[in-house]
Amino acid sequence: MDQQDSGTHAPPRIDTGKPHPARMYDWFLGGKDNYPVDEALGRQLVGFAPGIPVMARMNRAFMHRATRWTAGQGVRQFLDIGTGIPTEPNLHQVAQGIAADARVVYCDNDPIVLVHAEALLRGTPEGVVDYVQADARDTAAIVERARETLDFERPVALSLIALLHFIGDEDGAYELVERLKDALTPGSYLVMSHLTPDFHPEEASKKVTDLYRAGGLTMDMRSRDRFARFFEGLEIVAPGIVAAEEWHPELGEPVPGQEGVHSGAYVAVARKV
Template structure:
């Protein structure tokens, strides 16, 4: 592992945490009663929350595999969250065992689990960097010993930017990271939207706010702004459930209120 690693990270179990609530949505065990309570409150008013979490995870798998199969050998995943198998490095290294993966998060909960669970192939590299997503220059500096930034890198911002408002620097965060990457690199992004189910999403945002977590939903045009200057892969910006789903589009219980897309840097 790399980065700053506190010997005994403090984990506050009295307040819900987005990473642990997401873990609960995915059926994981690395959460606490306060997280489950918020998760149940959200799903009671927005049944699409569970559906979105699982569709988002499946999108990450498909996007990672697509890029690995196209020749990308380096991956930078920011806002990792609690590792849930199969994680990004397992997908990438199953395609190309020499893939190099750097996970980034600023959460002591994620750090504690990363030490135990993030194990890659002998041929590749799997490292964890502790840094704040709002500090992209530090992320790049700490990832540089593992990733060759003069070669293509897949930058994954999965379900991260709806926790970062525009006024808090969401666009600067993305542009700083993308500008530092070599041509042929890729941006993989998913983001909450209210375009499909505005009332359900509003209720979900309110439930998170009551738990002390701020979320931002963005329209299709607002999501597209993060991809300016990049070449979108087909089918462009769409519901994560409809991005190259193969034979199955899992929206039988309703739409998925997350946009997802993958784009290349020319």
């Protein structure tokens, strides 16, 4: 939480009867902050596609590299929506490793993330780390709360990592990104990763989608063209829209077990001009 915020929160109500993407991602990464329902669906997915845990790590490694890159461009403010359960190094640790005074706001809608945000998200004395409990589609509430920590008149790096494939077109995926882009000042960056069917056989992608939907979760693995729509009006930086493992690999270390595994995700970083 914000190191200057000593407020208390009522105990969150955690729904353990339905899988949640944040807890499943934690399970894929080898974490312990998940429930049997999350592990059950995770095991089904890994049983069909054994590379998924490595793919999750490749996605997270992209987040690390993109955070280093945007901090290297002089950005000192970060808004991470769909943050998931903290897994070190977290985004604020990467950003504040480049600039100790970086200010970071995390956002997620799973109450279990709030529990761990309070306990684990501690930044440098010079910087600030805060957390917003909200659904990604409630962009007005997110921006309003984030303004308590971030100055939206200055550049912000907005991270939407492995989030939008859980929000369908009919639920306003493109509209929510547009609203967030509108809140950013020129010089800000949009950082995104997104699962795609483009690198795998159609039947394999359909099977993964069907497994998620059987678990009560939306899964929309968008094509390259559909992914590119999120960046309309922005200037995509080099190397453009690429697979997660192809985005500035020199800024990080290879993920163990990565050789021979495709991330299955498109990524890009784009600047608002």
